[in-house]
Amino acid sequence: MMLAATETLSPLTGGWFLNNVWLAPVVPTIGFAIIVLFGKRLPKKGSEIGVLSLLASLVLASGAALQWIQRVGSAGESQFVSPVVRTWKWWQAGGADFTIGQHIDGLTVVVLFVVAFISTLVQIYSLEYLRGDRRYTHFFAALTLFSAGMMAMVIAEDMILFLLGWEIMGLCSFMLIGHWWEDGANSRAALKAFFTVRTGDMGLLVGIAVLFFAANEWTTSNLGLSGFSIRGISAWALSGDPNSTVILVAAVALFIACIGKSGQFPLHTWLPDAMAGPTPVSSLLHSSTMVVAGVFLVARLYPVFYTGLDILGPSSNVIMVIAAITIVIAAALAFVQTDIKRVLAYSTVSQLGYMMLGLGAGAWLPAVFHIFTHAFFKACLFLCAGSISHSASHHSFDMKKDMGGLRKHMPITFAAWTVSTLALCGVFPFSGFFSKDEIIDNVGGNGYTFFMIVGLGGAFLTAAYMTRATYLTFFGEARGASAGEHETHGDDAYAEHATHSSPHESGALITVPIAILAVLAIFSGLFNATPFGESWEYLKKWAEPRAVVVAEPYAGGPGASFVITVPRAAEGDDKSPCGIATPVDGVCYAPKLNHAKFKWSKAMLSLAIVFAGIAISWMLSSALYGRRDRRLVGLTQRNGLARAGYRLLANKYYLDDLYERGVVSNVAGPIARAAYWFNQFVLDGILHGVARFTRALGRFVYRDIDQRIVDGAVNASADATKTVGATVQPIQSGRVGHYGALLFATAAVAALVFVILYT
Amino acid sequence: MLTSQFLLLGAVLFCIGVYGVIARKNAVLVLMSIELILNSVNINLLAFALRNGSADGHTFALYIVAIAAAEVGVGLAMVLLIYRNRRSIGLDELSEMRG
Numbered sequence: 001m002m003l004a005a006t007e008t009l010s011p012l013t014g015g016w017f018l019n020n021v022w023l024a025p026v027v028p029t030i031g032f033a034i035i036v037l038f039g040k041r042l043p044k045k046g047s048e049i050g051v052l053s054l055l056a057s058l059v060l061a062s063g064a065a066l067q068w069i070q071r072v073g074s075a076g077e078s079q080f081v082s083p084v085v086r087t088w089k090w091w092q093a094g095g096a097d098f099t100i101g102q103h104i105d106g107l108t109v110v111v112l113f114v115v116a117f118i119s120t121l122v123q124i125y126s127l128e129y130l131r132g133d134r135r136y137t138h139f140f141a142a143l144t145l146f147s148a149g150m151m152a153m154v155i156a157e158d159m160i161l162f163l164l165g166w167e168i169m170g171l172c173s174f175m176l177i178g179h180w181w182e183d184g185a186n187s188r189a190a191l192k193a194f195f196t197v198r199t200g201d202m203g204l205l206v207g208i209a210v211l212f213f214a215a216n217e218w219t220t221s222n223l224g225l226s227g228f229s230i231r232g233i234s235a236w237a238l239s240g241d242p243n244s245t246v247i248l249v250a251a252v253a254l255f256i257a258c259i260g261k262s263g264q265f266p267l268h269t270w271l272p273d274a275m276a277g278p279t280p281v282s283s284l285l286h287s288s289t290m291v292v293a294g295v296f297l298v299a300r301l302y303p304v305f306y307t308g309l310d311i312l313g314p315s316s317n318v319i320m321v322i323a324a325i326t327i328v329i330a331a332a333l334a335f336v337q338t339d340i341k342r343v344l345a346y347s348t349v350s351q352l353g354y355m356m357l358g359l360g361a362g363a364w365l366p367a368v369f370h371i372f373t374h375a376f377f378k379a380c381l382f383l384c385a386g387s388i389s390h391s392a393s394h395h396s397f398d399m400k401k402d403m404g405g406l407r408k409h410m411p412i413t414f415a416a417w418t419v420s421t422l423a424l425c426g427v428f429p430f431s432g433f434f435s436k437d438e439i440i441d442n443v444g445g446n447g448y449t450f451f452m453i454v455g456l457g458g459a460f461l462t463a464a465y466m467t468r469a470t471y472l473t474f475f476g477e478a479r480g481a482s483a484g485e486h487e488t489h490g491d492d493a494y495a496e497h498a499t500h501s502s503p504h505e506s507g508a509l510i511t512v513p514i515a516i517l518a519v520l521a522i523f524s525g526l527f528n529a530t531p532f533g534e535s536w537e538y539l540k541k542w543a544e545p546r547a548v549v550v551a552e553p554y555a556g557g558p559g560a561s562f563v564i565t566v567p568r569a570a571e572g573d574d575k576s577p578c579g580i581a582t583p584v585d586g587v588c589y590a591p592k593l594n595h596a597k598f599k600w601s602k603a604m605l606s607l608a609i610v611f612a613g614i615a616i617s618w619m620l621s622s623a624l625y626g627r628r629d630r631r632l633v634g635l636t637q638r639n640g641l642a643r644a645g646y647r648l649l650a651n652k653y654y655l656d657d658l659y660e661r662g663v664v665s666n667v668a669g670p671i672a673r674a675a676y677w678f679n680q681f682v683l684d685g686i687l688h689g690v691a692r693f694t695r696a697l698g699r700f701v702y703r704d705i706d707q708r709i710v711d712g713a714v715n716a717s718a719d720a721t722k723t724v725g726a727t728v729q730p731i732q733s734g735r736v737g738h739y740g741a742l743l744f745a746t747a748a749v750a751a752l753v754f755v756i757l758y759t
Numbered sequence: 760m761l762t763s764q765f766l767l768l769g770a771v772l773f774c775i776g777v778y779g780v781i782a783r784k785n786a787v788l789v790l791m792s793i794e795l796i797l798n799s800v801n802i803n804l805l806a807f808a809l810r811n812g813s814a815d816g817h818t819f820a821l822y823i824v825a826i827a828a829a830e831v832g833v834g835l836a837m838v839l840l841i842y843r844n845r846r847s848i849g850l851d852e853l854s855e856m857r858g
């Protein structure tokens with residue numbers, strides 16, 4: 001096999017952007033501070049600072065991406081393209097240095113670019129969408145801080161900064177979901193999101209601690225890096241040094257964090273509720289960027305999961321199982337939603353399942369590619385939903401009540417939605433096809449046939465529920481608000497922006513970001529278009545770390561060489577992490593992964609499944625929603641009597657019943673109820689326990705600490721002041737003579753002291 | 760020694776001035792006592808200036824005379840206003856403090 005250490009290595013190019021891309025999170029952080037401190041006094045209420053700081057980040061991220069591509073180009077064919085790392089010492093404790101710094105590699109530049117790009121577009125969109133909102137400035141402040149947090153996490157050199165960015169995102173998510181907190185449901189949704197994600201975050205803390213204590217000794221002595229360093233952890237995980245139980249615990253703990261953040265089963269419940277936030281927030285945080293943080297964590301520390309969970313091993317692992325469950329249950333739930341954003345939310349959960357499935361099955365690059373493409377088309381779908389509610393349906397998101405027939409009124413939104421939907425369904429040649437099909441293909445290619453079938457089933461469901469949502473929104477007859485009916489909203493938080501009028505296309509600040517994203521939803525798949533041959537696999541070339549042995553130039557001092565012993569190294573077995581069977585001097589930072597060979601026959605199968613999903617769903621939708629008696633629309637949803645009468649009508653409605661009630665409620669109902677039970681009794685039980693404890697603690701603190709100690713100290717100082725005051729009061733007699741006497745007495749005493757001291 | 764006699768005169772005048780400031784109730788008399796104190800200081804300055812053969816003390820004395828004039832001007836204006844408001848210039852009656 002290849003031995004990079006013996007080759008002549010070409011020098012890698014760097015560049016200003018690669019060295020200084022750490023500014024990408026710093027600029028929005030400063031922007032956040034300016035918005036919070038001075039935002040309300042600025043002419044555009046702080047929004048200009050947000051947009052400008054993110055544009056600066058976008059420039060930095062794009063420059064870094066271009067220079068990274070040059071760097072990859074300057075490397076030899078099988079040379080390891082070392083990340084651009086810069087660190088600064090932050091603080092010191094217990095003999096350990098805590099550093100912050102940047103770790104720029106292919107994965108970083110991909111995700112950094114996506115975050116900066118979509119953040120910028122969403123901020124521009126929000127200029128119009130939230131115009132006149134009562135907390136306009138705060139909204140932009142939180143949105144800017146969120147982007148800073150996400151970018152800090154993406155460029156993090158070590159797990160400390162990673163954790164910091166991760167938690168900043170959690171906080172901003174909470175603030176933005178509860179943006180319209182006057183409505184109790186919104187603040188409940190914000191709390192639910194925050195606490196559910198926090199439950200998972202415990203796993204992140206535990207995982208980081210376990211990794212530090214397990215890896216620190218090895219990384220310090222062999223690489224001169226701390227046990228928090230991502231480079232160190234990656235090399236350690238593949239070195240053969242880790243105890244298999246310890247690294248399993250670490251991987252599972254980290255994966256629990258990913259379950260919380262990326263909305264995997266069973267902690268996915270917060271994500272649909274998070275749609276209570278303004279639509280730009282849903283688009284940015286809860287579909288395209290923040291929720292992929294969990295996926296990013298797995299991709300970032302892939303060697304840990306690779307070794308810990310035995311990825312590519314003969315049996316299925318926890319990531320794949322969870323991901324497969326998530327794909328199916330989320331897709332099934334998407335069928336029974338009437339809220340367009342909730343359909344998209346479940347779709348996001350399901351697509352995150354695909355990414356996790358890819359990572360769990362050893363399809364690292366397809367999963368990262370799916371992060372990339374999914375971000376564009378899902379952000380676009382959400383922004384379309386926002387455009388509809390902004391300009392057509394009077395801030396309602398109810399597809400059945402307030403939408404329908406909108407394709408004539410909103411041509412740009414309709415075109416963008418259609419393109420993104422086709423991308424999401426995975427129709428050739430839209431971007432989703434290239435990424436999703438690659439995941440499914442590679443899962444099968446690595447020998448996990450069952451999970452490949454689950455992925456194909458998920459693709460069918462995706463196509464079906466997106467067709468249903470598209471039909472309800474854009475086809476059929478206009479209903480409710482989109483038909484021009486006016487109804488008063490009890491919720492005054494929404495009533496502030498935009499006057500209600502008949503459906504129309506949104507303004508340029510909304511349609512331009514949508515159009516840009518729609519274009520990317522079509523073409524971003526070409527960044528790794530496996531069907532067109534090896535030369536089109538740009539992302540594979542640029543982003544996938546190469547599994548080669550690196551004789552460390554920055555290892556612990558000169559002459560520091562050591563031997564990696566390969567875990568699964570047997571005779572002639574190239575399944576060892578670096579693809580080598582014999583121990584070699586050096587370390588390797590990435591496991592060797594396989595890539596399935598693209599075959600049109602397999603792609604045709606999945607395309608056929610997708611088209612079947614679209615066709616079946618279209619027929620059912622037009623039968624159910626298009627041709628039925630208009631007076632029955634609302635009644636059939638909940639009213640059993642109406643449904644019984646409605647069953648008597650025509651035979652085709654039995655199909656509807658089968659579709660709505662029979663299949664979905666029988667399949668999804670028990671799961672939903674079980675999830676609800678779990679949520680109510682297990683998760684909420686934990687929450688209530690914590691709350692009760694906090695209340696007791698609060699009462700104790702109030703009675704014994706606040707009342708007795710704190711207030712006691714305050715009262716005592718007041719009493720002391722009063723006593724002193726009463727004592728010295730007679731001096732202030734108000735009589736000039738007394739004052740004169742005091743003055744001269746003091747002068748005399750001072751003179752005496754002076755005389756005594758200096759004679 | 761000439762200097763000590765000057766100083767003695769200054770000290771006597773200073774004490775009389777201090778007594779006047781403390782003991783007198785009439786505001787005009789208090790002002791006059793302050794003048795006494797200032798002039799006792801002048802005498803001291805002049806005495807030391809003579810002894811050291813320097814002009815510094817004279818200069819200071821001239822300053823003090825000028826400042827004393829200004830001070831008396833302000834003081835008398837205040838006394839006049841107090842008198843207009845209260846028909847009395849007794850300092851003991853000026854206090855408005857309670858408690």
